Each structure stands twice: as C-alpha cells, then as structure tokens.
Amino acid sequence: MSDKCDLCLLGLIILSSLLTGISGVDDHVFISSGENVRLSCNNALSDCKSKTTWTYYNRFRHSAAVELITLGIKNKDTERHERLSLESDCSLNIKNVTEEDYGSYSCRQWTEHQQQGTDARVYLHVLHVSPSSSSSSSSSSSSSQTEISPGRSVTLSCQLYSDTGLSCDYWVSSEGVELLWVNQAGVDLKTDSRYQILSSSDQYRCIITLTTTLLDEDNNREWRCQLTQRNQVKTSVRYTVKYSDVIFVRNSSRTDHM
Template sequence: MADKCHLCLLGLIFLSSLLTGTSGVDDVHVFISSGEDVRLPCNNALHNALPDCNSTTWNYNNRHSAVELINSGIKKKDTERHERLSLGSNCSLNIKNITKEDYGSYSCQQWIKDGPKLRTDARVYLHVLDFSSSSSQTEISPGSSVSLSCQLYSLYTGVSCDDWIQSKGIEVFWVNQAGVKLTISDSRYQISAPGHCIITLNTTLLNEDDNREWRCEVTQRNQLKASATFTVRKPGVRRAPDDSVEQTDDVTYTEVTVNKKEQAKNSKVRCDDEVTYASIRGAEAGAQENCSPLYASVN
C-alpha cells in the first residue's frame, strides 16, 4: 500500500512539472541601439499553439510601469507601443524603431484559456544604447566643440548602475574609426563617465575631420553587443545648373548611424535624401543647393 502511494505521489509531481514547467527557462539579455528593430524570443512557446499563439501573453515592466502587451496572441490596443509591436515566429515579440523608453523586462507566458499557467515565464531583458549630440540644433564649424554622449538603459534592482554593469562584465566606451579605444590620456579628447552606464566624449572639430568617425560601443566580456557611430562628412563635387562648371560645396555634415554588432555603410549625401543632418557650414562659394536647415538624425 505504501509503495502504491509512493508511485501516486511521483506521478503527481511529474504531472505538475509538465503543467508548470518547473525545469525553468533561462533569462535572455538582448542589447540594441535606439532606432533599430528587435526580436525578443519566447523560449517557452507551445508548439501545439502555433501559428496563432493563442496561449501566449507578453508582459512588460520597468521601474515605472507594468503593462500587458499581448493577450492570447492578440495585441492590446491601449498601449503606447501598439503600432510598433507584432508577433513573429515561435511567438517571439517584434518591436520596431526602438527608443530608450523600451528598455526593461519582457516576459512570455503560456496559459490555458480560463485556466492555469502551463509553463514558467520566459523572461527577456532588453538593454537600449541611446546616443545624443550637442550639435543637434546648432550650426557648428571647424574649431567648434562637440559633445557626444552614450547611455545604456537597463533594468537593474537593488544595486547601483556601476555595481550592476561590472558584475555582468559590461563596458561602454568610445573608439576611433580604426577601432582603437579612446582614453583620458588622448590629448585631443576629454572623456567623462559619471557612471559606467554613460560616457561622454568632448572634442574640437578640425578641418581634416572630413569622414572621420567616432563610435560608441557596448561589449559584454569583450564581445560587441551594440554600437552607435557619429560621422563627420563633406559632400563631393557637384555641377552648376548649366552643367558647365564644377562647384565644390564648402559644407560639412555630421551623420549619426546606429548598428548592432557590425557598422552600417553610409550612403552618399544628397539634398533629396529622406534623411536629416546637422551641418557645419563654412564660407559659401557661389550658389549652393537649398538644403534644409540644420538637424541631427539617428538612422
């Protein structure tokens, strides 16, 4: 009789593990730069619920809010992210045009309709690298100072940013276009890091800075996770309206691009491109194209 009871108990424990997923699911950490699209995996998705994911719920929380994004495979319409959200393969959560406000914890849950949870939550922590420049609305020229700032937005509790970032082996830093890390010993640059999650680079632009790049990188245990690039560019030679005399615009543009793991290629600058730039304008020579006023943009 005792043996039968023992077998019954083992059976109940086994059944409970199937329903609740006591084996657990490892947390996932995803790094992304502002302006990019991201896919958050749902590592506890039920294969018999695909492709409509009718048992899947996605929740989001950070230090300030906790909201339900997806319920039974259907997007909630009353969330700020509604237009940027979609379900992907294996019930993953796709988010377009990431902003710094998107950082935080996302959990994928599997539910029986009007019943209990089938498995433990699959949690994804989203870390967002955000870039800013002091030249975004200011006309600048060679000899002017520029301040570039990068900040990693992450959800951490109970510890300071410095303690958290060091415990995870994460580093935020600036490199030049050759990939060499910039340090406070470089005489041309003033680098400050009020916290390990934010780093600022200050420098004075030179005439020879045409096409020069400075890149902010996030690494974890020496592996590149995300980056944002600041590029100073001059347009090439163009022809006058009568197509008889070549003219060179003495105008310098700054362009910000962001990428993950590898640097995006910069396209040629034209006035009719649907992108915006922060310009550094020197002496004008002859008629110039009527490019739009100064802007800065993250592509």
C-alpha cells in the same frame, strides 16, 4: 546574534533575486536605438501564437506592468503598438527601438484558461547617443542631428538604459560590460589627448561622454560608441561628422546578435 544571521540571510535572498537574470534564468538583450529587435519566448508551447501574452514593466516609467499582447492580440491602447508584432514562435518583435523601450518583458503561455509553466523574462538594454554642440543656434529635434562647424566644441553622450536595478559598477566588475568611444580603426579614444572621455551613471543609465574641438580634417570622420561584454562587441552606435551647407552629424547603429 540570531537577528544578525536573519539579516544576513535576507540580504543573500535579495541579492540572489537580483542576480537571477544574470545567471541565465532570464535573458538579456543589448540593442542600439533605431534598430529592430526580436525577444525570444523561451517557454513557448507548440502552436502557441493565440496562447501568448507579453507584458512590459519599467519601474521608472510605469507603476504597474503593461500588457502589450494578450493571447496573441495586440493592445492598441499602448503608445507603441504599431511597432510590435508577434511571430509564429511567440517571439516579440519591436521595430525602430527607442531609448524608452528599455525594461523587462515577460512572455506567459496559457492553455484552457490556465497558465502553463513560469514566465520567460527578457531584459532589454538600449544604447543611445545624444549629441550637442556649442555652435548650435537652436536645439535640434532629432537626437541624431545637430549643427556643427570646425573650431567648435562638440559633446556626444552615449547612454546605456537598463532596468535591472543593478549598478554600472556591478555590470563592469561582475559581467564584464564596458562602454567605449573608439575611432574607425577600433582604437579606444581615451588614448588620444584631444578627446575628453568621462563616465557617469544614475539610477537607470550608464553614461560615457566624448568631448572634443572639431578640426577641419574631422569632415567625414567616424566615432563609435561601443558596448562590449567580456571583450565581445554586443552593439554600437556610429557617428560620422559632415561639413556642408547643411551641417549635421549622422547616426547609424549596429548590433552583433548572439
């Protein structure tokens, strides 16, 4: 009986550690790829810029944390140092976010070689859309561009990249996070029989795909992958179909910052 109680207690401790970020101790930021994002350092000191270290960790991409900024100085050995900047309030700016930027970021403050307070952690969740089309004669090098034409089938895959260790089911049931494909009027495309909408997931992504056969009247039509939390739009990616001599799908994104 004692062993069972010990196991139950251990389970509660693990669950509590996973939910720490959701409960408000850590920050969660949702952003679409291609946008710029600002990650706040909630434990910043006054005149903190030269005292700040930002580290990045992603369990699926790195075996250990990577120092992006050390005491206010950017680490030029990191592959994305040109897209990073440190603000006077010690927040971290990331330009032109990619799906590979998802993960946890920690802000640490130092004075006289001693850490001050605890790390302030921010989880960055990135929404990204990858199109494909049966009419493409060759694969496109850009995730926002693919050859299309009327009468062909096109599939748009909307993916939310996350490194919290929590399942998509948890995000939906407990945090009210939902991925939707909607039209220009904001109507859920699941209500239209011409669209096939499928949801899936893996270790680090929640995925929702849209598949449809293109019609002549789809020229200039917009579809939007929308991420909501408790029915409030957090970020979205818009795709507009264009038929022309050079046929492509154009991508733009918008995030409603809270």
